Amino acid sequence: MILPLPGDFIDIHTHGSQPVEGVFSVENVMAHEGLNTGDIKAAVFSAGIHPWYLNPENKIDLLSYMENISSDPRLLAIGEAGFDKLRGPSPELQRSVFARQAAMAEERKKPLFIHCVRAWDELLDVHKSLRPSSPWMVHGFRGKKELARQLTSRGMYLSFWFDFIIRSESSDLIRSVPRERIFIETDGADTDIRIIYGKVASDIGVTTERLKEIINENFRTLAGLNELIR
Numbered sequence: 734m735i736l737p738l739p740g741d742f743i744d745i746h747t748h749g750s751q752p753v754e755g756v757f758s759v760e761n762v763m764a765h766e767g768l769n770t771g772d773i774k775a776a777v778f779s780a781g782i783h784p785w786y787l788n789p790e791n792k793i794d795l796l797s798y799m800e801n802i803s804s805d806p807r808l809l810a811i812g813e814a815g816f817d818k819l820r821g822p823s824p825e826l827q828r829s830v831f832a833r834q835a836a837m838a839e840e841r842k843k844p845l846f847i848h849c850v851r852a853w854d855e856l857l858d859v860h861k862s863l864r865p866s867s868p869w870m871v872h873g874f875r876g877k878k879e880l881a882r883q884l885t886s887r888g889m890y891l892s893f894w895f896d897f898i899i900r901s902e903s904s905d906l907i908r909s910v911p912r913e914r915i916f917i918e919t920d921g922a923d924t925d926i927r928i929i930y931g932k933v934a935s936d937i938g939v940t941t942e943r944l945k946e947i948i949n950e951n952f953r954t955l956a957g958l959n960e961l962i963r
Contacts, residue, residue: 734806735776736956742930743948745892746779746813746846746872748921756926759809761846762802764795770805778805779846781812782830784821792826796833803841809956811838812846813872816855824855831859838867844955845869847889853880860887868955873920878909885914890955892916895924899932907936912947913954 737743737757744750744758752758760775762768765786780802782795802808814834816827838845844867849856853876860869870890874881875897884891891910895918897903907915917929927941934944 744926745916746918764798777809779810781814784817784827810844810846813848815848816852818851847871892918904936
């Protein structure tokens with residue numbers, strides 16, 4: 734697997750990214766799109782069953798796709814998987830497919846990337862019941878400080894929602910999140926991740942170069958690379 738260089742900006746979650754010098758991107762692949770591994774050009778990627786595109790008719794096919802793609806050595810993480818109360822199938826189907834993907838992450842010793850909309854109690858309940866050893870990361874986070882505290886206290890990572898995190902009102906939230914739990918993403922938007930890094934670095938009182946070091950170390954922990962060194 735190709736890994737970020739120490740000086741790289743890390744975009745932990747993106748879609749349809751184009752190579753940018755100095756930026757290490759983790760491409761997200763949606764199971765319902767049915768891409769063959771040969772069609773995925775990214776150096777590393779995550780893959781999962783997004784709740785928006787899940788239904789009773791395609792459940793088996795999507796899970797089969799995940800079983801097949803999970804053997805690709807470029808696969809960094811399972812997901813995005815999750816819960817959405819505004820869009821998607823029944824809560825029961827969302828929960829069963831999420832649990833299967835969480836189990837897949839455990840079996841393959843991969844992180845789990847999470848999509849969650851207005852279903853935080855469900856997410857926390859599942860985490861408590863499954864007690865995963867693989868790390869979980871919530872992507873696109875823009876919640877309150879108390880919610881951030883609940884998630885990070887359970888060992889989860891937070892990747893901030895790009896559009897929210899550059900606003901001044903996000904600064905208090907950013908400062909409340911432990912540095913060792915922070916990631917940054919573009920989610921495929923036409924935005925410069927360097928600007929987001931600069932804003933977050935300013936909020937927590939470090940240089941952009943120091944933030945790059947922090948997130949690079951977070952990446953190595955998330956991906957289990959530090960465990961391999963020991």
